[in-house]
Amino acid sequence: MSKGNCLIVRAAGKQLDLLRGEAFRIAQGAKVGWWTERADIGTKFCFEDSKSKERFAITCDSLGIACRDS
Incomplete structure (x- = not known):
């Protein structure tokens, strides 16, 4: 799988759970x-x-969570 389509996010707990749900929704x-x-x-x-x-x-930006290219 390609590693070029990745973002690094600094989040934990409920924020990370929220982002996993959003990633699932987007990919689906x-x-x-x-x-x-x-x-x-x-x-x-x-x-x-x-x-x-x-x-x-x-x-991520709309939720106020910083992310950057990996």
């Missing part, structure tokens, strides 16, 4: 896969396509 709507990985400074959210990654970044 686009009919693509997604996964998370541990990162040194947070959690890496990866998607099979770049459009889903962009939508997830917009979602």
Whole structure:
């Protein structure tokens, strides 16, 4: 799987649960896969396509949660 469509998010607890739900919703709507990985400074959210990654970044921004490219 491509590692180029990933974002690192620094969140924990309920925020992280919320983001997992949003990632699932975005990926399901686009009919693509997604996964998370541990990162040194947070959690890496990866998607099979770049459009889903962009939508997830917009979602993070609207929730006030910082994210950055991995």
